Amino acid sequence: MTTSMPAGRDQPPGERGDLLDPRCPTRQLLDRIGTKWTSMTVKVLAEEAPGELRFTELRRGIPGISQKMLSATLQSLVRDGLVARRVEPTVPPAVHYRLTELGLSLETPLSALRVWAETHMPEIDRNNQLAAETSN
Amino acid sequence: MTTSMPAGRDQPPGERGDLLDPRCPTRQLLDRIGTKWTSMTVKVLAEEAPGELRFTELRRGIPGISQKMLSATLQSLVRDGLVARRVEPTVPPAVHYRLTELGLSLETPLSALRVWAETHMPEIDRNNQLAAETSN
DNA sequence: CGGGATCCTTCACGATACTG
DNA sequence: CAGTATCGTGAAGGATCCCG
Numbered sequence: 458m459t460t461s462m463p464a465g466r467d468q469p470p471g472e473r474g475d476l477l478d479p480r481c482p483t484r485q486l487l488d489r490i491g492t493k494w495t496s497m498t499v500k501v502l503a504e505e506a507p508g509e510l511r512f513t514e515l516r517r518g519i520p521g522i523s524q525k526m527l528s529a530t531l532q533s534l535v536r537d538g539l540v541a542r543r544v545e546p547t548v549p550p551a552v553h554y555r556l557t558e559l560g561l562s563l564e565t566p567l568s569a570l571r572v573w574a575e576t577h578m579p580e581i582d583r584n585n586q587l588a589a590e591t592s593n
Numbered sequence: 594m595t596t597s598m599p600a601g602r603d604q605p606p607g608e609r610g611d612l613l614d615p616r617c618p619t620r621q622l623l624d625r626i627g628t629k630w631t632s633m634t635v636k637v638l639a640e641e642a643p644g645e646l647r648f649t650e651l652r653r654g655i656p657g658i659s660q661k662m663l664s665a666t667l668q669s670l671v672r673d674g675l676v677a678r679r680v681e682p683t684v685p686p687a688v689h690y691r692l693t694e695l696g697l698s699l700e701t702p703l704s705a706l707r708v709w710a711e712t713h714m715p716e717i718d719r720n721n722q723l724a725a726e727t728s729n
Numbered sequence: 730c731g732g733g734a735t736c737c738t739t740c741a742c743g744a745t746a747c748t749g
Numbered sequence: 750c751a752g753t754a755t756c757g758t759g760a761a762g763g764a765t766c767c768c769g
Contacts, residue, residue: 482714483632483707491627493742496619512751523743528752538720549749549750559713566705571619573702577695578618584674629762648731659763664732685730685769 489537494522494530496567502540502556503564509543509553539563625673630658630666632703638676638692639700645679645689675699 490496501518502510510518516527531554534540539560545551556564626632637654638646646654652663667690670676675696681687692700 482710484629485714485717486706486710487627487632491623493620496623524752525744525754526742529742536721536724537717539717547750550752552751559716562713563709566702566709569702569705570622573699574618574622577698578621580695581621581673581675585672588672660732661734661764662762665762680731683730686732688731 489533490563490567492530492533494519494526495534497522498527498530498534499539499556499560499563499567500571502554503561506556506561509555512552512554515554534560625669626699626703628666628669630655630662631670633658634663634666634670635675635692635696635699635703636707638690639697642692642697645691648688648690651690670696 490499497519498515501515512527512531515531516522516524519527522530531540531542535542538557541555541557543553543555545553626635633655634651637651648663648667651667652658652660655663658666667676667678671678674693677691677693679689679691681689
């Protein structure tokens with residue numbers, strides 16, 4: 458996980474201020490895409506790229522998500538600069554979302570992970586069933 | 594997220610039993626590697642592959658992890674078949690862990706994710722700081 | 730040495746209701 | 750339409766102590 462933290466960052470002399478995993482980039486990334494709806498949202502937006510989707514269209518594309526979670530997920534993504542938000546000042550307002558270049562670049566490693574998952578999760582499921590039986 | 598669930602699995606007639614995201618492989622994978630110590634553990638074991646590491650050696654390789662979490666993480670990985678556990682019946686016992694082939698195969702997409710994180714997380718951090726300032 | 734058992738806190742997420 | 754506000758819950762994870 459990037460056993461980083463060697464360079465720079467002179468810490469207060471008497472303290473070992475660099476506790477445990479300070480700000481490991483991989484940890485931070487996993488905290489984001491590990492969240493329940495984030496990677497799903499990125500995927501749906503990626504399929505539309507470079508086009509946009511409106512809030513309700515996104516909701517339809519992500520079965521099971523609540524308004525609250527879609528709203529929160531999108532806010533995170535916008536803050537991170539992975540998604541761009543565009544508001545048309547009509548009444549009622551129309552809000553459009555699209556992946557930024559940064560967001561789109563995440564799709565590559567993410568889809569690699571999806572491929573691995575689709576290929577190997579069945580085997581993992583079998584392993585778990587075997588383990589469950591053996592424990593009897 | 595593999596909008597799977599189309600084939601097979603005839604659900605109880607009167608019910609729409611196939612609620613939302615039933616068993617999406619990507620969701621399942623993210624639930625595993627998104628857990629706080631899993632990917633770190635895989636990485637440390639991968640660096641040693643095809644060699645083994647003992648419980649305490651692993652602990653040293655993963656600063657900040659508690660005995661409880663290392664134990665729990667390893668049990669998950671063993672159940673999933675990503676890690677193999679070998680006990681030497683000495684006193685006190687010596688337990689060795691290594692990645693299986695399956696576990697090793699996960700390292701490829703995982704390291705792609707790490708590269709992306711190391712490359713782009715600084716930019717995401719900057720985006721967040723900008724957003725924080727703007728909100729003032 | 731390599732764990733297991735317990736207790737406790739935090740927080741992601743779901744359900745529901747309200748609004749410009 | 751596109752959110753925000755509030756409440757409640759389960760599960761992840763940390764701290765601590767004990768065991769063969």
